[in-house]
Amino acid sequence: MEPSLRGRVRDGDPDAFGVLFDNYSRAVYNLAFRLTGSWVEAEEVVSLTFLEAWRLRARVEPDGESLRPWLMGITVNVVRNFSRATRRHKAAMARLPEPTAVPDFADELAEHIDDTARLAALRAAFGRLRPTDQEVIALCVWAELDYAAAAEALGVPIGTVRSRLHRARGKLRQMAREPQRSPTLRQSGGYVAEPGRSAPGGTQ
Amino acid sequence: MNGNEISELTSMLPPPAVRNLPDERADVLREHMLTEFRRASEKNTAVPRRIHRRLARRPSRMALAGACVVAAATAIGSFVMVSGTGSPGAATPAAARLLAQIANAAEQQSSPQVRDSEFMYIRSEVAFASYTNGSQTPTMDKLHERQVWLPVANVCVAGLLIEEGERTPLSPYPVVNGKVVPPSPGEPSVTCGKGTVNGPTYRLLQSLPTDPRALLNLIYADTRGEGQAAGPDGEAFTTIGDLIREAIVPPRTAAALYRAAALIPGVTLVGHVTNAVGRPGIAIAWTNSQGRSEWIFDQATLQFIGERDYDNNAHEVTGDTAILQEAFVSKAGQLPGR
Numbered sequence: 148m149e150p151s152l153r154g155r156v157r158d159g160d161p162d163a164f165g166v167l168f169d170n171y172s173r174a175v176y177n178l179a180f181r182l183t184g185s186w187v188e189a190e191e192v193v194s195l196t197f198l199e200a201w202r203l204r205a206r207v208e209p210d211g212e213s214l215r216p217w218l219m220g221i222t223v224n225v226v227r228n229f230s231r232a233t234r235r236h237k238a239a240m241a242r243l244p245e246p247t248a249v250p251d252f253a254d255e256l257a258e259h260i261d262d263t264a265r266l267a268a269l270r271a272a273f274g275r276l277r278p279t280d281q282e283v284i285a286l287c288v289w290a291e292l293d294y295a296a297a298a299e300a301l302g303v304p305i306g307t308v309r310s311r312l313h314r315a316r317g318k319l320r321q322m323a324r325e326p327q328r329s330p331t332l333r334q335s336g337g338y339v340a341e342p343g344r345s346a347p348g349g350t351q
Numbered sequence: 352m353n354g355n356e357i358s359e360l361t362s363m364l365p366p367p368a369v370r371n372l373p374d375e376r377a378d379v380l381r382e383h384m385l386t387e388f389r390r391a392s393e394k395n396t397a398v399p400r401r402i403h404r405r406l407a408r409r410p411s412r413m414a415l416a417g418a419c420v421v422a423a424a425t426a427i428g429s430f431v432m433v434s435g436t437g438s439p440g441a442a443t444p445a446a447a448r449l450l451a452q453i454a455n456a457a458e459q460q461s462s463p464q465v466r467d468s469e470f471m472y473i474r475s476e477v478a479f480a481s482y483t484n485g486s487q488t489p490t491m492d493k494l495h496e497r498q499v500w501l502p503v504a505n506v507c508v509a510g511l512l513i514e515e516g517e518r519t520p521l522s523p524y525p526v527v528n529g530k531v532v533p534p535s536p537g538e539p540s541v542t543c544g545k546g547t548v549n550g551p552t553y554r555l556l557q558s559l560p561t562d563p564r565a566l567l568n569l570i571y572a573d574t575r576g577e578g579q580a581a582g583p584d585g586e587a588f589t590t591i592g593d594l595i596r597e598a599i600v601p602p603r604t605a606a607a608l609y610r611a612a613a614l615i616p617g618v619t620l621v622g623h624v625t626n627a628v629g630r631p632g633i634a635i636a637w638t639n640s641q642g643r644s645e646w647i648f649d650q651a652t653l654q655f656i657g658e659r660d661y662d663n664n665a666h667e668v669t670g671d672t673a674i675l676q677e678a679f680v681s682k683a684g685q686l687p688g689r
Binding site for chain 1: 356357359360361363364371372376377379380381383384385386387388389391517519
């Protein structure tokens with residue numbers, strides 16, 4: 148029998164990771180941008196995500212469906228622990244060629260978008276959610292995973308995914324009603340913590 | 352019923368621009384990754400020289416790896432084929448017969464004259480379960496009224512949702528303080544117009560293929576790779592459910608959607624059900640290990656009158672709706688004349 152892609156990923160076949168990269172690097176890149184708000188950082192997250200996937204490959208079950216949820220989960224974790232992931236793969240990241248110095252047209256466009264009220268409003272609302280709720284939204288709404296796949300990616304029960312989404316919806320509805328506060332600026336690690344509020348964890 | 356919550360969240364938190372890694376940069380990242388991994392696997396698979404010589408008679412590692420790539424490409428190709436077309440088979444004969452009748456009834460409806468500036472108005476009674484504090488046991492909402500106004504021709508025109516006393520504009524743009532934050536000129540991130548299968552307007556529904564197989568293939572293609580747990584067939588059923596749930600579906604499109612549903616393996620018939628307000632009906636259902644989704648149709652008129660979701664693990668109803676009124680109106684927030 149031919150070894151499955153999962154089996155080959157698990158066995159550490161570099162070419163299998165080439166296939167993974169071709170299939171999912173775009174999804175990883177966009178999810179990373181949505182969580183970090185930075186195209187430059189998103190690029191580093193892509194590299195770190197695949198380096199982490201390599202490191203964690205033994206945890207891949209030989210049987211199952213698409214590896215997309217697994218990679219999306221790793222992406223979320225890399226963004227959450229960006230500095231830790233960077234430290235872990237310091238040597239490999241040092242060997243990564245720098246992006247070209249001249250910003251391309253697309254970068255200017257991205258900067259333009261950064262300036263709009265639309266993105267500011269989005270980041271303001273999104274940034275005031277708990278980090279765990281932000282991750283569930285990123286996976287279920289933006290990466291379009293279903294509840295079960297998001298649960299698998301985050302390593303939490305499906306009920307937790309549902310309740311976090313439900314809570315996020317309630318919070319966003321409430322925010323839509325209350326007077327607008329100034330947008331909170333993004334801090335390191337990609338998440339925006341509400342002032343005076345402890346960031347990660349939540350009470351699940 | 353994931354659809355409602357997700358679509359509301361999407362409307363409140365529209366994603367920023369989707370962009371591809373520039374191709375040259377993607378190549379650099381990919382090459383860097385593969386170099387790192389080959390370096391690592393060489394370190395890990397270094398074997399003593401004597402054993403290595405014995406292995407040398409076998410096909411080389413690289414040749415094997417190459418063969419694997421071809422095998423993987425074939426495997427992926429066939430996976431795409433499968434998810435692009437669904438499993439072989441179709442709905443059960445009883446379900447297919449009922450869906451054929453439902454499609455014929457839908458096709459008999461007259462096609463209304465609709466202006467681009469108008470809105471679809473749908474009034475329903477709904478109750479959905481929520482799972483609070485990570486509990487595995489769903490708690491049902493109280494049944495309550497829900498009213499939506501959805502643009503006929505352009506997804507960028509703000510619609511409106513009134514539910515549980517709250518008015519929420521529905522827009523692909525962010526809503527702050529109950530107002531839509533308009534995009535800056537030239538901003539490319541939202542594609543205005545008639546929408547997509549996952550966020551349709553009436554005009555999009557009108558433009559869908561009326562050949563059931565072509566329509567189903569389009570739905571399979573559109574939902575490919577999504578909903579891994581449900582599989583392509585479950586995802587196709589869910590997508591059709593999303594299209595009919597809260598929309599006025601043009602007669603020919605409705606007929607095609609129901610005929611397409613009859614081609615989905617695993618679709619079954621459930622007799623003697625009632626919608627959320629107790630109107631008796633007959634249902635078309637999809638079941639998987641998580642639970643069952645039912646579309647309920649009036650026993651006499653065969654019109655869509657609501658939905659019911661059932662959670663197999665909790666053994667409870669997790670979604671219960673009844674469609675009460677559908678009409679076209681000229682403004683969001685306006686009620687249809689009597």
